[in-house]
Amino acid sequence: MAYLKWLLLGCVTLSIVLLMVHETVSRTNTGGILYPQESESRDVRSLDGIWNFRLSPETDPLTGFRERWFQKDLSQTGRTIPMPVPASYNDVTEDKAIRDHVGLVWYDRTFYVPEAWRQSSLVWLRFGSVHYAAQVWVNGHLVMSHEVGHLPFQADITSVVKFGAKNRITVAVDNILLQTSVPQGHVSEVSTDNGTRITQSYTFDFFNYAGIHRPVYLYTTPSIYIDDISVHTGVRGDTGIIKYNITYGGLLRATSQGPACYVDLLDRDGNYVIRDAGSGRLQGELEVPVARLWWPYLMDPEPGYMYTLQVRLTAQQWGIEDIYRLPVGIRTVEWNNTSILINGRAIYLRGFGRHEDSDLRGKGLDYTLIVKDNNLIKWVGANSYRTSHYPYAEEIMDFADREGIIIMNECPSVDTENYSPALLEKHKDSLSQLIRRDKNRPSVIFWSIANEARTQLPDADSYFRAIVEHVKHLDSTRPITMALARGYGEDRTGQYLDVIGFNRYNGWYSNTGRTDTIRNNVIAEAVSWHHKYNKPVMMLEYGADTLAGLHLYPEYVWSEEYQVEIMSKHFEAFDRLRMQGFFVGEMIWNFADFKTAQTITRVGGNKKGIFTRNRQPKASAHHIRRRYWELAGELDNAILPNDLDHYVSKSRH
Numbered sequence: 105m106a107y108l109k110w111l112l113l114g115c116v117t118l119s120i121v122l123l124m125v126h127e128t129v130s131r132t133n134t135g136g137i138l139y140p141q142e143s144e145s146r147d148v149r150s151l152d153g154i155w156n157f158r159l160s161p162e163t164d165p166l167t168g169f170r171e172r173w174f175q176k177d178l179s180q181t182g183r184t185i186p187m188p189v190p191a192s193y194n195d196v197t198e199d200k201a202i203r204d205h206v207g208l209v210w211y212d213r214t215f216y217v218p219e220a221w222r223q224s225s226l227v228w229l230r231f232g233s234v235h236y237a238a239q240v241w242v243n244g245h246l247v248m249s250h251e252v253g254h255l256p257f258q259a260d261i262t263s264v265v266k267f268g269a270k271n272r273i274t275v276a277v278d279n280i281l282l283q284t285s286v287p288q289g290h291v292s293e294v295s296t297d298n299g300t301r302i303t304q305s306y307t308f309d310f311f312n313y314a315g316i317h318r319p320v321y322l323y324t325t326p327s328i329y330i331d332d333i334s335v336h337t338g339v340r341g342d343t344g345i346i347k348y349n350i351t352y353g354g355l356l357r358a359t360s361q362g363p364a365c366y367v368d369l370l371d372r373d374g375n376y377v378i379r380d381a382g383s384g385r386l387q388g389e390l391e392v393p394v395a396r397l398w399w400p401y402l403m404d405p406e407p408g409y410m411y412t413l414q415v416r417l418t419a420q421q422w423g424i425e426d427i428y429r430l431p432v433g434i435r436t437v438e439w440n441n442t443s444i445l446i447n448g449r450a451i452y453l454r455g456f457g458r459h460e461d462s463d464l465r466g467k468g469l470d471y472t473l474i475v476k477d478n479n480l481i482k483w484v485g486a487n488s489y490r491t492s493h494y495p496y497a498e499e500i501m502d503f504a505d506r507e508g509i510i511i512m513n514e515c516p517s518v519d520t521e522n523y524s525p526a527l528l529e530k531h532k533d534s535l536s537q538l539i540r541r542d543k544n545r546p547s548v549i550f551w552s553i554a555n556e557a558r559t560q561l562p563d564a565d566s567y568f569r570a571i572v573e574h575v576k577h578l579d580s581t582r583p584i585t586m587a588l589a590r591g592y593g594e595d596r597t598g599q600y601l602d603v604i605g606f607n608r609y610n611g612w613y614s615n616t617g618r619t620d621t622i623r624n625n626v627i628a629e630a631v632s633w634h635h636k637y638n639k640p641v642m643m644l645e646y647g648a649d650t651l652a653g654l655h656l657y658p659e660y661v662w663s664e665e666y667q668v669e670i671m672s673k674h675f676e677a678f679d680r681l682r683m684q685g686f687f688v689g690e691m692i693w694n695f696a697d698f699k700t701a702q703t704i705t706r707v708g709g710n711k712k713g714i715f716t717r718n719r720q721p722k723a724s725a726h727h728i729r730r731r732y733w734e735l736a737g738e739l740d741n742a743i744l745p746n747d748l749d750h751y752v753s754k755s756r757h
């Protein structure tokens with residue numbers, strides 16, 4: 105009985121959030137999700153900082169709704185504590201009840217808006233991401249509800265904002281994962297020394313951090329505004345092609361003409377390349393003479409070349425003009441049964457799986473960390489990574505665009521099982537939201553539709569066929585992949601993918617300690633995947649947990665020496681596979697150590713990083729750095745840094 109009660113309570117909490125999603129859908133923006141940007145016609149203000157925070161009582165999660173906490177200052181409902189935004193709330197305090205809380209938490213803060221915003225402006229409120237589900241009130245009015253973490257959402261809040269008075273924003277955040285959420289999880293009861301409590305479990309191997317994870321912005325647009333921009337690029341000889349499609353929002357009077365749209369193209373230095381194009385139309389095609397192409401890092405001396413598409417929307421009879429500047433990289437992506445090509449050149453991926461994860465902040469956006477990670481990626485000589493196991497912050501993706509890092513862009517579906525129509529809809533929705541956000545990014549070369557789904561189950565066939573059809577319908581210009589972990593013999597989904605990615609822990613989860621089994625097993629498996637599906641194949645995860653500073657020789661599990669040896673055995677396999685013509689990439693698991701749920705198989709989290717959680721290199725980072733740069737030299741003619749090997753003797757130099 106008690107079990108059922110608790111389970112239901114968990115479901116009720118989430119279903120309230122879900123109910124609200126449907127009720128508020130008309131007010132929550134369903135159009136574009138362009139990143140907030142200042143321009144002559146737009147103002148942006150950050151709401152980041154210290155917010156007020158409190159937990160819902162674990163034994164009565166619905167108190168806040170019943171007592172309508174959103175109608176007063178949160179501090180008037182009970183004791184609040186300061187909480188940084190953006191950040192996960194879990195690791196900020198000394199309180200286990202906060203770190204391990206299951207259910208709802210509440211945030212609030214106040215703000216003023218400038219009087220100048222009154223003039224014909226719309227006021228928007230945008231969250232970069234809140235995990236897992238959120239409801240947002242402004243001055244007591246519910247303005248939006250959103251489900252699925254790691255993705256932005258926004259609403260026009262003009263009608264509820266007060267001028268000349270204090271405004272209050274209240275956010276309820278729910279971290280409960282169910283069989284129909286993405287990713288999946290479940291809640292159950294646990295009998296404690298002080299009564300029954302609920303506890304959450306999940307199969308994925310990273311901590312279910314929660315909170316307001318990414319920046320919160322207020323911004324304005326004119327009443328008729330650029331709602332979305334889509335670009336597709338191509339190359340004809342040395343001419344770059346940019347096809348664009350602009351949509352606008354806002355109410356025009358029935359009698360008035362639609363707005364006119366003009367576009368300009370500026371180069372990286374801000375010089376006009378094309379001016380006043382488009383003849384007022386919302387769709388058009390630009391021809392860029394002697395175009396500078398977007399190239400991946402180390403494939404060109406100037407990788408990540410970005411133009412700026414300056415879009416001007418005018419509704420002249422109302423005296424309105426809206427301006428938005430979209431960064432655009434010109435490049436092509438093609439693929440066949442053995443290769444992936446960017447700008448007609450075959451690519452070989454050398455990268456890693458990653459996490460948004462760090463001490464104290466959890467999954468909270470941190471600019472220092474973003475820049476440091478980006479520096480390390482380039483230092484190692486990698487050219488790519490997978491956004492395992494969810495979409496990364498737009499601020500991180502901006503770096504990938506500008507630095508030329510190839511992104512395998514993954515939605516938050518991890519260890520998918522218990523397939524159902526409700527799950528399918530949610531999974532599709534997560535991909536719709538992801539593609540809406542990232543469709544224009546040149547760095548995004550692949551869509552990854554899931555990680556380690558249970559693809560041997562009979563239902564996986566129709567489920568993933570539907571997912572792939574959905575993605576192809578939204579974007580047919582990029583190949584689709586998935587990180588497969590079931591055996592090729594039992595897999596039912598590879599037939600729908602464009603590129604096969606597989607995860608396998610030879611010498612770790614299987615044949616622990618036997619590094620002499622790795623090379624042939626990796627080769628045999630990659631060949632078998634290719635034979636089964638006749639598609640390009642890449643290895644998306646391999647590795648070993650390694651405690652930084654633990655040295656054991658001969659190589660022994662958990663030591664730095666063992667991680668290095670495991671890698672070398674894989675490198676031997678990869679080099680033999682590369683000669684067979686269908687093997688397109690290697691990604692080690694993981695870039696850095698990261699936190700997981702509490703388990704007996706993890707010592708303070710997952711330690712498979714080549715960097716520690718503080719971003720210091722293990723021996724493996726130096727080791728992989730030598731390989732990735734050697735590959736860049738061999739395949740891309742990159743000039744190698746001169747500190748790859750320390751001086752030993754004259755004969756080596």
Ligand SMILES: *[C@@H]1O[C@H](CO)[C@@H](O)[C@H](O)[C@H]1NC(C)=O
Pocket residue numbers: 163298299
């Ligand atoms: C036991 O749980 C109740 C709520 O059910 C709470 O009020 C009380 O503080 C808890 N006591 C301890 C010692 O944790």
Ligand SMILES: *[C@@H]1O[C@H](CO)[C@@H](O)[C@H](O)[C@H]1NC(C)=O
Pocket residue numbers: 334349350351387
């Ligand atoms: C432009 O985008 C809109 C909204 O996504 C779509 O309905 C329309 O078909 C697109 N037009 C073209 C020419 O692609």
Ligand SMILES: *[C@@H]1O[C@H](CO)[C@@H](O)[C@H](O)[C@H]1NC(C)=O
Pocket residue numbers: 440441442443445450
């Ligand atoms: C795929 O493309 C590569 C690179 O252009 C080419 O060498 C190869 O022959 C192509 N394979 C097939 C099966 O068309």
Ligand SMILES: *[C@@H]1O[C@H](CO)[C@@H](O)[C@H](O)[C@H]1NC(C)=O
Pocket residue numbers: 441637638
């Ligand atoms: C590519 O693979 C598909 C599916 O196996 C096959 O139908 C097609 O003939 C292959 N193309 C080439 C050029 O080998």
